[in-house]
Amino acid sequence: MQKDTCVIKDINSKHLLNVNRFVLILIIITYLFSAINSNGFHHPDEHFQLIEFAGLKAGWNTGDDLAWEYGAQIRPALQPYLALVIFKLAGLFGIKDPFILATLLRGLTAVFSILSVLFFISCFKPSIKSRYHPALIVLSFFIWFFPSINVRFSSEIWSGLCLLISVGLVELNRQSKLRYFIIGVLFGLSFEFRFQTAFAIAGIILWLICIRKNSFREILYIFWGGILIVALCTSLDSLFYGQFVFTPYNYFRVNIIENVSSHYGTAPWYAYITSILIAPNFLIGAVILLSFTILLGYDYKNIILWTIIPFIVFHSVIPHKELRFLFPLINFVPFLLIYAYQQIIDRIKKKNFLEIFFNSVLLAMLCINLGGLAMMLFKPAGNGSINLIHYISRKYGDTESLTIYSLKNNNLYISSNSEGLNASFYLPDNLILKDITTEFLTHPEPNRLVVLSKGHYTERVLLEKNGYKMEKPGIPAWIMELNKFYGVFNEEAVPILYTQENDYERDSKIFLLPNPDLLLLQTKGQTTWEEQMVSPPINGFIFIYIYKVSYK
Structure with missing residues (x-):
């Protein structure tokens, strides 16, 4: 194997050196920009x-x-303690704003991601022909969903980055006791951030034994590095919970033996294949699966395959499946794409037609990628709830009391009616949460802050008929339009802030009737109630609106 070198310095041409410096600056700006814009969380x-x-x-x-x-x-408890340390350090500088603190966590993750991916590239560049090195660097950072995922302070990303570095160290193949011990430490960290990576780690160890033919002593150094981290983290867990606890066993008992995870949904064994095909966009997903198949056919001894396959097989067997469970593997995808392309293109003799075909596919993928990248760089995380909380806090938070109306168990600060899903981190002291009732919908109080999800069409119509207007959606409208193509989030769940128009007057009569046929026309003095609107049923009743609107 070639000596590992810095990605930016390993360039023969002075011109390419300048280009790569520019790319490095672009990478840093892009990831930090994504860290700042992606308010909130991808998953609760x-x-x-x-x-x-x-x-x-x-x-x-x-x-x-x-x-x-x-x-x-x-x-x-490892990651919660890591967050706690960041919060304490920020507190020394007087930083207590929860939105800034959360941004610091994402910024830290962005830096960790950039360094980890650059190290991985430097270790695997000898496997890639030099003419493909720029493509490897670009793909490793600018596939359209990478910046938004790689800045998440989540167990999946931190576990995956530790796994990525460890695979890079394995690829270096330097005979050093310390190196093997560090590999074990990284395995331990990857495991403690997310226990399921144990199956990827097992695949790597099998590769070291069966393919690389490492000695028992070398494997033992890896083992001791991992045991050290697990022991330290067990101490942290016991400190956190106030008693001795071995969380890996508890996790296995609860989610596998007792099958609690299946209460949150199940999917067939092939669900991840479908997800890989559809989630990145069908064309990109098809190329990823094709690249995996090519690598499997041409180089089944590749360590990347031995890392990926056990991980995906295990997750396919477990009934409960989520796309985010595959996030620890995403940073292996660019190498997979370039390596597979290199394998197939070098074996084909008639390249004229294929070059036209591949260039057409690449052009289509580039267009898809640019649109998706633009969307994700500006998109708040999840459904935009925390982004809207941030907006309300900045514009309306500096008052004696901040009253927000929303449907019961469907407000910005509570993800659901499940235990422990109150976003206390973001709760201001002056916040008052009130439920939207039938009375509020029929006779809304003036000048209130009302939050409804986009999918609550009936309730939104009621508010709008009574002078409320949309002030701010949790996710910008142009992103919701692009999402129709990319399908990243559920548009119906996007929260919207409603406020009342200052110049609005309404003289209205609202009847609550069990029968929509009983539509009455009323008069008030000499004024006829000019318009009528019948709502969809709410709680078994039909709202009949007969109203007159005037503006100052």
Whole structure:
């Protein structure tokens, strides 16, 4: 193997050196920009089992405030303690704003991602022909969903980055006791961030034994590095929970033996194949699966395959499946694409037609990628709830009381009616949450802050007929338009802030009738009620609106 070198310095041409410096600056700007814009969390676990868990030691939460995983003692404490350290350090500089603190966590993840991917590229560049090196670098950072995922302070990303570095160290193949011990430490960290990576780690160890033919002593150094981290993290877990606890066993018992994870949905064994095909966009997904197949056919001894296959097979067997469970593997995809392309293109003799075909496919993928990248760089995380909380906090938060109306168990600060899903981290002291009632819908109070999801069409129509207007959606409208093609999020779940128009007057009469046929026309003095609107049923009743609108 060639000596590992810095990606930016390993360029023969002075011109290419300048280009790569520019690319490095572009990478840093892109990832930090994504970290700033992606307010919120991709999945509730990213917040409620990490940041809110950190709140137990920071003082804003108690055990009763946390998700059920706390009582089951299945969440490792390493990442919550890491968040706690960042919060304490920020506090030394007077930083207490929750939105800035969350951005710091994403910024830290962005830096970790950039360094990890650059190291991985430097280790595997000898396997890629030099003419494909620029493509490898670009793909490794600018596939359209990479920046938004690689800045997430989630267990999947931190586990995957530790796994990525460890595979890079394995590829270097340097005979050093310290190197093998560090590989073991990284394996341990990857495991403690997310226990399921144990199956990827097992595949790598099998590769070292069966393909690389490493000695028992070398494997033992890896083992001791991993054991050290697991022992230290067990101490952290015991400190966090207040008693001795071995969270890997608890996690296995609860989610595998007791099958609790299946309560959150199940999918067939082939669901991940479908997800890989559809989630990145069909064309890109098809190329990823084709690249995997090519690599399997031409180089079945490749360590990347031995890492990926056990991980995906295990997750395919488990009934509960989520796309985010594959996130630890995403940074292996660019190497997979370039290596497979290199294998197939070098074996084909008649290249004229194929070059036209491949260039056409690449052009289509480039267009898809540019649109998706633009969307994801500006898109808030998830359905935009935290982004809207941020907006409300900045514009309306500086008051004695901040009253927000929303449907019961469907507000910005509570993800659902499940235990421990209150976003205490973002709760201001002056916040008052009120439920939207039938009375409020028929006779809304003036000048209130009302939040409804886009999918609550009936309730939104009621508000709009009574002088409320859309002020701010959690996700910008242009992103929702692009999402119709990319399908990243559920548009119906996007929250919208409604406020009342200042110049609006309404004189209205609202009848609550069990029968929509009983439509009455009323007069008030000499004024005829000019318009009528019949709502869809709410709680078994039909709202009949007969109204007159005037503006000052």
